Amino acid sequence: MSLSFKLEKSFYNFNIDVSLDLGKEMTVLFGPSGAGKSTILNMLAGIVKPDSGFVKINGKDIYNSEKNINVSMRKRRVGYVFQDLALFPHMSVFQNIAYGLDGMDSGKVEEKVKEILVLMRLVGLEERYPAEISGGQKQRVALARTLVTEPRLLLLDEPFTALDYPVREKLRTDLVRIHKRYPITTVVVTHDQEEAYILSEKIAVLNDGMVEQFGTKGDIFYSPGTRKVAKLLGIMNIFDGVVHGFEGEDVLIRHVKLGIIKARKSAGAGLKEGKHVTFGIRPEEVMVLREDRNQRNIENAVDGALIDVVDRGTQNTLYLKMRDGNLIIKVDIPNFAYRKMGLRKSKEVMVSLKKECIWVID
Amino acid sequence: MINMHAFNPAPIYLTFKISIVATLFSVFIGFWIALLLAKKVFPGRHLLDAIIMQPLTMPPTVLGYYLLVLLGRGSFVGRFLEDELGISLVFTWKGAVIAAVIASMPLFIKPARAALEGVDRNLENAARLLGRSEFKVLSTITVPLSWKGLVAGAVLAFARATGEFGATLMVAGNIPLKTQTLSIAIYDAVQSGDMYLANILVLIITVFSIFTVYIVNRYTDGKF
Numbered sequence: 249m250s251l252s253f254k255l256e257k258s259f260y261n262f263n264i265d266v267s268l269d270l271g272k273e274m275t276v277l278f279g280p281s282g283a284g285k286s287t288i289l290n291m292l293a294g295i296v297k298p299d300s301g302f303v304k305i306n307g308k309d310i311y312n313s314e315k316n317i318n319v320s321m322r323k324r325r326v327g328y329v330f331q332d333l334a335l336f337p338h339m340s341v342f343q344n345i346a347y348g349l350d351g352m353d354s355g356k357v358e359e360k361v362k363e364i365l366v367l368m369r370l371v372g373l374e375e376r377y378p379a380e381i382s383g384g385q386k387q388r389v390a391l392a393r394t395l396v397t398e399p400r401l402l403l404l405d406e407p408f409t410a411l412d413y414p415v416r417e418k419l420r421t422d423l424v425r426i427h428k429r430y431p432i433t434t435v436v437v438t439h440d441q442e443e444a445y446i447l448s449e450k451i452a453v454l455n456d457g458m459v460e461q462f463g464t465k466g467d468i469f470y471s472p473g474t475r476k477v478a479k480l481l482g483i484m485n486i487f488d489g490v491v492h493g494f495e496g497e498d499v500l501i502r503h504v505k506l507g508i509i510k511a512r513k514s515a516g517a518g519l520k521e522g523k524h525v526t527f528g529i530r531p532e533e534v535m536v537l538r539e540d541r542n543q544r545n546i547e548n549a550v551d552g553a554l555i556d557v558v559d560r561g562t563q564n565t566l567y568l569k570m571r572d573g574n575l576i577i578k579v580d581i582p583n584f585a586y587r588k589m590g591l592r593k594s595k596e597v598m599v600s601l602k603k604e605c606i607w608v609i610d
Numbered sequence: 611m612i613n614m615h616a617f618n619p620a621p622i623y624l625t626f627k628i629s630i631v632a633t634l635f636s637v638f639i640g641f642w643i644a645l646l647l648a649k650k651v652f653p654g655r656h657l658l659d660a661i662i663m664q665p666l667t668m669p670p671t672v673l674g675y676y677l678l679v680l681l682g683r684g685s686f687v688g689r690f691l692e693d694e695l696g697i698s699l700v701f702t703w704k705g706a707v708i709a710a711v712i713a714s715m716p717l718f719i720k721p722a723r724a725a726l727e728g729v730d731r732n733l734e735n736a737a738r739l740l741g742r743s744e745f746k747v748l749s750t751i752t753v754p755l756s757w758k759g760l761v762a763g764a765v766l767a768f769a770r771a772t773g774e775f776g777a778t779l780m781v782a783g784n785i786p787l788k789t790q791t792l793s794i795a796i797y798d799a800v801q802s803g804d805m806y807l808a809n810i811l812v813l814i815i816t817v818f819s820i821f822t823v824y825i826v827n828r829y830t831d832g833k834f
Contacts, residue, residue, distance in 0.1 A: 293735075293739060294739075295735050320738075321735065321738040321739050322738045322739070322740075322741045322742060322743065323741075324739070325741075326739060327739070328736065328739050330732045330735075330736060332730075332732060334730065334732040334733050334735070334736040336733060336736075336737075336751060337755070338755060347737065347740050347742075347750075348740030348741055348742075350741065350742060350746070393740070394740075397740060
């Protein structure tokens with residue numbers, strides 16, 4: 249199973265130009281709204297015609313502007329779960345799921361629908377209409393309706409944005425489970441970082457109609473390739489500095505307010521003394537130090553006061569304002585640690601930017 | 611003393627016959643025009659729309675005049691129909707049907723188009739992506755979901771056809787028992803001072819007209 253495509257499309261004041269090679273893994277197209285994510289899905293599905301390029305599924309063209317190939321929607325065998333789901337409101341759950349099984353004998357249809365109903369936890373809802381089931385159930389019906397036709401490519405547009413948090417979480421695990429069962433090339437569009445992180449094996453970060461970075465989840469989240477990617481992924485702790493020197497395996501970076509910060513040499517390629525670089529650290533990698541700990545010899549220590557605390561359920565986000573200077577560092581800390589350490593707003597704390605967690609970009 | 615002369619129901623029968631046939635034509639032709647206008651973007655779309663809607667604004671006599679010129683023996687179309695197919699339209703009930711079709715079609719197309727446009731494009735695309743042909747998409751998704759608008763349009767077109775006067779008079783004339791419809795019979799009755807007959811016919815057409823529009827409103831919540 250593979251999908252490779254190159255798509256170009258110009259709009260009035262916006263251009264899309266992307267190319268990607270995907271395997272059977274789940275790939276997330278991540279980007280802010282207006283980055284062209286949905287339009288890319290629509291071009292893969294054949295709803296929107298690109299200006300030029302190609303789309304190959306398992307090496308075979310389903311669209312190719314040079315060879316003049318443009319396979320119609322109904323022959324592409326592309327499964328698409330629309331953002332609004334597009335369930336047929338005048339048909340029952342059973343009829344919706346069976347819709348794509350036209351031409352099969354009714355016994356076989358029943359068998360296939362029953363099988364997917366079990367897999368999607370929908371048994372007992374067959375006779376209900378879309379208006380009579382919950383948001384999460386609708387989502388699963390939409391997925392079932394597509395999967396039952398055994399598509400060669402599965403596209404999901406912001407699949408869970410409209411749902412409540414607990415439902416969303418359950419469905420994400422469902423989707424990962426189902427993807428293991430039906431290992432087809434799957435492309436999920438989202439603007440939600442958490443969703444991108446949970447669902448993806450690979451991530452393509454899109455911005456302004458272009459791929460900013462494409463790689464594995466680890467690559468993208470823990471060593472973003474550009475400042476833009478880091479920003480889009482919501483990593484707030486991004487700083488500019490100058491390479492000051494080297495010390496064994498470490499590189500020393502001078503920052504106007506933070507002073508000298510140590511990072512691993514391997515964090516960035518081609519680092520030279522005097523070079524301007526961007527570096528940063530994910531909020532969850534910032535370590536809050538216990539007060540009783542020996543505060544000497546702590547690498548990259550920063551102290552200041554907590555100017556704000558946001559409770560996010562299982563974790564808290566802290567905003568630390570550096571004592572001498574206006575720099576703010578964002579810290580994510582698990583709820584239990586937050587309570588155990590007796591943290592609160594306006595408390596003075598010291599944090600460590602662990603050097604092995606710092607990424608560096610030229 | 612009340613004038614007790616015999617009431618002849620022929621115009622009523624004739625009006626319903628013409629209106630039913632005309633509505634069938636309006637719906638079958640109008641549906642494809644409404645679909646074209648609702649789903650396709652093509653050059654000249656607004657012009658086509660403007661021409662189709664003319665019967666709503668143009669004087670019916672002008673409409674009738676065009677039809678008379680087009681269908682009469684003087685024109686190629688009229689001669690062809692009469693000589694080759696043996697169909698004579700002018701001053702026959704068939705001519706009245708043509709007049710009623712032209713007059714009533716916009717009343718079908720307007721709500722039909724709105725209803726067809728109202729069907730979410732994603733639903734149609736979802737059906738296509740599930741492997742269904744254009745005809746199946748139309749028959750299983752688009753039409754069932756725009757049903758109310760289509761029925762509302764058909765009823766309005768029927769009501770309009772029953773009240774057609776000007777164009778019918780121009781094309782089909784006023785031949786009792788042959789082309790004299792209800793509205794023409796009313797005109798005729800008033801002209802000849804038969805107010806009793808005029809009153810009965812006026813009452814029938816008023817009740818019928820209010821009733822149909824009421825039914826359409828009830829059925830569609832006043833949306834069309």
